Amino acid sequence: MKVKVIVTLKSGVLDPQGKAIQQTLNGMGFANVKDVRQGKYFDINIDGSDEQKAKQSAEEICKKLLANQVIEDFKII
Amino acid sequence: MNSSVIIFPGSNCDRDMDVALKKFGFKNKMVWHDDDELPNSELIVLPGGFSYGDYLRCGSIAGKSKIIQSVIDFANSGGLVLGICNGFQILTETGLLKGVLQQNKNIEFICKNIFVKVNNSENKFFENIDKDVLELHIAHNEGNYFCTEDELKSLEDNNQIAAYYCNSDGKIDEKSNPNGAIKNIAGIFNEKKNILGMMPHPERMIDQSLSGEDGSIFFENLLKNLK
Numbered sequence: 342m343k344v345k346v347i348v349t350l351k352s353g354v355l356d357p358q359g360k361a362i363q364q365t366l367n368g369m370g371f372a373n374v375k376d377v378r379q380g381k382y383f384d385i386n387i388d389g390s391d392e393q394k395a396k397q398s399a400e401e402i403c404k405k406l407l408a409n410q411v412i413e414d415f416k417i418i
Numbered sequence: 419m420n421s422s423v424i425i426f427p428g429s430n431c432d433r434d435m436d437v438a439l440k441k442f443g444f445k446n447k448m449v450w451h452d453d454d455e456l457p458n459s460e461l462i463v464l465p466g467g468f469s470y471g472d473y474l475r476c477g478s479i480a481g482k483s484k485i486i487q488s489v490i491d492f493a494n495s496g497g498l499v500l501g502i503c504n505g506f507q508i509l510t511e512t513g514l515l516k517g518v519l520q521q522n523k524n525i526e527f528i529c530k531n532i533f534v535k536v537n538n539s540e541n542k543f544f545e546n547i548d549k550d551v552l553e554l555h556i557a558h559n560e561g562n563y564f565c566t567e568d569e570l571k572s573l574e575d576n577n578q579i580a581a582y583y584c585n586s587d588g589k590i591d592e593k594s595n596p597n598g599a600i601k602n603i604a605g606i607f608n609e610k611k612n613i614l615g616m617m618p619h620p621e622r623m624i625d626q627s628l629s630g631e632d633g634s635i636f637f638e639n640l641l642k643n644l645k
Contacts, residue, residue, distance in 0.1 A: 354564070355598070357525045406482065409475055409511070411518045412564060 342387045342395040346403055347416045349380035354412045383407060419444050419644050421461040424489070426451045426480045431466035431502065431621060438621035439463070442637040451483040460644055461498045462489055464505030466557075466619055476519060476560045477507030486512055498542060498644070499613045503558055506605065506615030515608055515615045516573065517565030522558070523598025529557040531629060532596055534581040534604045534618055535588045541611040543580065547639045551588040552632040554618035556596060561617040563599040563606070573606060581605035581616050 350356050356378050363377040385402065387395040396417055403415040421444040425432045432448065439446040439461075447457045456462065469480035480486070486508075493499045493514055501509040509515040522528055535551050538544040565573065573579055581604040584590045595602045597617075605616025623633030 355520065355523065355562075357521055357523055361525055406478065407474070409478070409518055411566065412520065 342390055342392060344385045344387055344395050344399040345418045346383040346385060346399060346407060347380055347418060348383070348403070348408045348413050349416070350378060351412055351414050381407075419461070419641060420457065420459045421446045421463060422449045422457050422459040423447075423463045423465055424449050424451060424485055425465070426467070426469035426483060426508075428469045428471055429465050429467035429504070431504075431619065434619075434621045435463055435465045435502070438624050438633065438637055441624060442634070442641050444641065449485060451480065451485050453485050454488065456485070456488045456492060459492075459497070461500060461640075462492055464489070464499070464501040464508050466503030466505060469504055469508065472560075475507075475511065477504060477509075477511040480504075480508045481511030490514060493608070493613050496610065496612050500543070501613075501615040502619055502621070503556075503561075503617055506617055507560065509613060509615040514613050515606055516569045517563055517606070519558075519560045519617070520562040520564050520598075521560050522562050522596075527557075527559045528561070528596050530555070530596070531623075532556050532604075532618065533584050533586050533588070533594065534616075535584040535590060536581045536605075537577065537579060537607075539577065541580070541607060541614070542643045543607075543611075543614045543640060544636075545643060548635055549632070551584060551586070552618075552620075552636065553586070553623065553630050554620055554632060555622040555629070556618050557622075558597070558617055561597040561599065563603040563617075565600065570600060573603075576609055578607045578609065578611070579603055579605075580607050580614050581618070 620633035
């Protein structure tokens with residue numbers, strides 16, 4: 342069972358890499374880019390075929406390791 | 419006085435710390451991260467470096483290693499724990515210290531001497547120290563301390579801010595903030611002040627040939643406070 346997880350910085354938390362990407366894009370001529378926020382994406386293969394259970398595991402995995410909830414949010418998709 | 423330095427894969431200031439501790443009279447042991455038990459110690463040090471290559475988030479993988487539960491138990495029972503640089507990052511990842519160390523505001527690895535004003539009241543690490551402005555060394559990519567407003571308020575209310583970046587006269591200002599850390603915070607304590615995490619490296623300033631000796635003042639004073 343494959344679970345996909347996206348971890349992003351919470352809004353309001355400084356993202357210097359995102360800012361640098363945005364400025365570079367502006368410099369490249371993409372003047373319409375107003376903001377970029379960088380995040381992380383995880384493909385997790387969980388044993389078993391029960392989607393509900395796999396998503397529960399994924400949620401625990403996110404809370405315990407993949408996301409630092411002081412500054413990050415996670416989404417299981 | 420017994421101390422232990424924990425080595426993680428990718429630690430690189432473990433031996434510097436060992437040399438520093440021994441120089442000032444600690445009987446130090448090195449402990450591998452995969453061990454279960456800590457040797458009998460009055461001080462546990464999590465050294466600087468790049469544990470697990472800084473994968474995922476700095477300190478996050480080391481924060482789940484086998485020895486960490488013993489470190490958490492030791493800390494919760496009042497034992498003295500010192501985390502320097504990556505050690506500070508590991509302490510925040512374990513939850514022993516509040517907040518998080520984010521990437522430096524200018525997206526640059528910073529390696530230079532800086533000054534910090536240390537908090538010398540009611541803690542074993544800095545009380546009775548001869549100088550409260552120390553010249554120490556920093557070398558990090560993720561030293562930009564961040565916490566929520568509520569956490570910051572409780573850190574300030576409980577006198578838990580251990581060190582602020584400042585100028586050579588001890589003035590805490592924006593110009594002296596190397597990495598964008600909230601309120602110029604270079605180090606913090608836990609509530610009971612038996613755990614100190616800080617970005618600057620005192621172990622790199624223990625000999626004149628290492629550009630300064632303010633680290634010596636820190637270690638000498640720490641040992642005196644523990645006796």
